[in-house]
Amino acid sequence: MDSTLNKVMNDFPILNQKVNDERLVYLDNAATAQRPNQVIKALTHFYQTDNANVHRGVHTLAERATADYEAARRKVQKFINAPEPEEVIFTKGCTDGLNLVASTYGEANISAGDEIVISIMEHHSNLIPWQQLANRKGATLKYIHLTADGELDLDEAAQLITDKTKIVAVAHASNVMGTVNPIKQLAKLAHQHGAIFVGDGAQAVPHMAVDVQDLDVDFYAFSGHKMMGPTGIGILYGKRQLLEAMPPYQYGGEMIGFVHEQDSTWAELPYKFEAGTQNIAGAVGLGAAVDYLTGIGMDAVHEHEQQLVNYLLPKMEAIDGVQVYGPQDPAKHTGVIAFNLENLHPHDVATALDMEGVAVRAGHHCAQPLMTYLGLTATARASFYLYNTQADADRLLVAIQETKEFFNHGSRKTK
Amino acid sequence: MGLERLNSLYREVILDHSDHPHHKHALPDATHKITLKNPTCGDVINLDIDLDDHDKIKDIGFTGDGCTISQSSASMMTDAVMGKSKEQALHMAKTFSDMVMGKKHPQADLDELQDAAILSNVMTFPARIKCATLSWWALQRALLKQPDGSVDSDDSDKGE
Structure with a gap:
C-alpha cells in the first residue's frame, strides 16, 4: 500500500518514541487521537499571544481571543456543513452534547408513554442519558438490534420507530465494531413519524x-480529542x-439576556448554551485540528483508513x-477493529501487545449492553487513524502471533 | 523488548492456576457471599465463604469471569485463606494489597500468602494491579459484611 499519508506521521512528535524498547505503534485512536504539531502550536500561540476571556472585554486581547474563538466555530460549521455558525455549540465533549439534548429537549418534550429508540451498539x-430520561418520564426505551454481520437490523x-417515537438516537459509527450506520436513512424514518434524530458522531x-x-x-454531537484537537x-x-x-x-x-431579581x-x-467561561483555547485547538484535517482532505483520510x-x-x-467482531466486509468497516484471541482474556492480550510497543484497548469499551448482547465480557480493540501505516498493521499482526505463541507454548512448555 | 518481560508476570504457577483454578465453584449455603465487578474491564467475581461458629473459613469458592491474572489470583487466594480465621484472612488481604503496591511486609507475612506471593511482580504492570487485587477485595468486603446473604452491597465496614 502506497499512501501519500505515510509522511504525516512526522507531524506527530509523540509517535516518535519507543515503548518497551520498540517503536510505538499507537492503535488506540478510538479512545483518543494524538495531536499534530499544528494543533500544539496553535494552543501555545493562543496562550502566548491572544489569551483573554471572550465577549466581555473591550481591550485588544479580549477582541483577539473572541475573534479566535468565533473563527474556530466557523471552521467547524464549514467542516460539517452546518447552515449557520449559531447552530454550532461548544461543549466539553460528545458526552456533554448528548446530555445537553437529553436534559433540555428531552426534558421538555418527552412524556409518559412516549418512546425513545436507540441501538444496542451505543456507547x-x-x-444512559436516554435511559435515565425515559426512567424519569415514564417513557419507554427501545433498542434496534443487529444482523449476523454486526450491522443495524433496519427491518427491526x-x-x-412509530408515531409513539419522539427521539431516535444512534451512533454514526460504532466505537466497538467499526460499523458505519445509515443514519441518513434512520433520520428520514424518524421524521416520517414526527420524531427527531440525534446522531453520535464521535x-x-x-x-x-x-x-x-x-x-x-x-x-449531532462529537468530541474534539478524537479528531486531534484538545480534550475538554x-x-x-x-x-x-x-x-x-x-x-x-x-x-x-455569558448565557443571559438580562437578569432581574426574580427572573x-x-x-x-x-451563547444560550455556553454558560460560564468556555474552553477557549480548546476551541482554538479544535479549529487548528479542523484546518489540519481539511488540508489533508477527509476523503483522503477515509481512503487511507x-x-x-x-x-x-x-x-x-x-x-x-x-475472532474479529463487526462487519467482515472491509468496505463496511471503519478503522476500529474489535477482536479476541481464543482462550485468552483481552487484558492479557493488551498487556502482551504493550510489551511489543503496540497500544490497544481492552475492555467493554463503554458499551456493556452490546457486550452482553454479543455474549462477551470484553474484547481487545485496535483502532487506526491517518498517521498509522501498513508497517503498523504488520506490527500488530506479528505481535498477535507472538502473543498467541507465548500463551500457547512459551512459558507453558513443561505442560 | 518483545515478550520476554511477560515471563515475569505470567509465571508457570500463575498460568497453572488460571488453567486449572482451585475452588472454582459456588457454595450455595455459604455464610458470606459477595459479587464484585471491576468496572474498567467488566470482570466479575462471585465469592462464597463459609465461616464456622469460631469465625474460621470452613470452605471458600468463587465463580466469575476474568483475565489470567484475576482468575489465578482468586485461585491462589482461596488456597491461602482456607482454614484461616477471619482475622488472619483480613490480615492476609492487607498484606496482599500492600505487596502489589510495592509496600514492604515481613517475610513471614508474605510466606503466609503461599503461591499468591508470586503476584508481587504485578506491581511492575500498574494497569494490571486491579486484576490481581479484585478477589482479595472481595474477600475483605465479604468478611466485613453482615452475613445477611445480600450481594453487591456497599456497607462494607459495618463490622460484626
Whole structure:
C-alpha cells in the first residue's frame, strides 16, 4: 500500500518514541487521537499571544481571543456543513452534547408513554442519558438490534420507530465494531413519524466527511480529542428552530439576556448554551485540528483508513484462533477493529501487545449492553487513524502471533 | 523488548492456576457471599465463604469471569485463606494489597500468602494491579459484611 499519508506521521512528535524498547505503534485512536504539531502550536500561540476571556472585554486581547474563538466555530460549521455558525455549540465533549439534548429537549418534550429508540451498539454516552430520561418520564426505551454481520437490523428499526417515537438516537459509527450506520436513512424514518434524530458522531467526524444538512440530522454531537484537537472541547450541532425552543442547559455568566431579581432572559444562540467561561483555547485547538484535517482532505483520510482495513482485516481473520467482531466486509468497516484471541482474556492480550510497543484497548469499551448482547465480557480493540501505516498493521499482526505463541507454548512448555 | 518481560508476570504457577483454578465453584449455603465487578474491564467475581461458629473459613469458592491474572489470583487466594480465621484472612488481604503496591511486609507475612506471593511482580504492570487485587477485595468486603446473604452491597465496614 502506497499512501501519500505515510509522511504525516512526522507531524506527530509523540509517535516518535519507543515503548518497551520498540517503536510505538499507537492503535488506540478510538479512545483518543494524538495531536499534530499544528494543533500544539496553535494552543501555545493562543496562550502566548491572544489569551483573554471572550465577549466581555473591550481591550485588544479580549477582541483577539473572541475573534479566535468565533473563527474556530466557523471552521467547524464549514467542516460539517452546518447552515449557520449559531447552530454550532461548544461543549466539553460528545458526552456533554448528548446530555445537553437529553436534559433540555428531552426534558421538555418527552412524556409518559412516549418512546425513545436507540441501538444496542451505543456507547454509554448515547445510552444512559436516554435511559435515565425515559426512567424519569415514564417513557419507554427501545433498542434496534443487529444482523449476523454486526450491522443495524433496519427491518427491526422500521418496526420500532412509530408515531409513539419522539427521539431516535444512534451512533454514526460504532466505537466497538467499526460499523458505519445509515443514519441518513434512520433520520428520514424518524421524521416520517414526527420524531427527531440525534446522531453520535464521535467515531465518524474524525474519519469521514460529514455533512449534517445532507444527513438531515436534528442534533449531532462529537468530541474534539478524537479528531486531534484538545480534550475538554466538543461540538453539538442542532437545528436552529429546535435550539431556539429549548430551555438552557446551565445557567450563569455569558448565557443571559438580562437578569432581574426574580427572573431572567437568555442570550441568543449559540451563547444560550455556553454558560460560564468556555474552553477557549480548546476551541482554538479544535479549529487548528479542523484546518489540519481539511488540508489533508477527509476523503483522503477515509481512503487511507480504508486501505489499512482492506489490508489488515483479512490477515487478522486468517490467524487461527483470532475472532474479529463487526462487519467482515472491509468496505463496511471503519478503522476500529474489535477482536479476541481464543482462550485468552483481552487484558492479557493488551498487556502482551504493550510489551511489543503496540497500544490497544481492552475492555467493554463503554458499551456493556452490546457486550452482553454479543455474549462477551470484553474484547481487545485496535483502532487506526491517518498517521498509522501498513508497517503498523504488520506490527500488530506479528505481535498477535507472538502473543498467541507465548500463551500457547512459551512459558507453558513443561505442560 | 518483545515478550520476554511477560515471563515475569505470567509465571508457570500463575498460568497453572488460571488453567486449572482451585475452588472454582459456588457454595450455595455459604455464610458470606459477595459479587464484585471491576468496572474498567467488566470482570466479575462471585465469592462464597463459609465461616464456622469460631469465625474460621470452613470452605471458600468463587465463580466469575476474568483475565489470567484475576482468575489465578482468586485461585491462589482461596488456597491461602482456607482454614484461616477471619482475622488472619483480613490480615492476609492487607498484606496482599500492600505487596502489589510495592509496600514492604515481613517475610513471614508474605510466606503466609503461599503461591499468591508470586503476584508481587504485578506491581511492575500498574494497569494490571486491579486484576490481581479484585478477589482479595472481595474477600475483605465479604468478611466485613453482615452475613445477611445480600450481594453487591456497599456497607462494607459495618463490622460484626
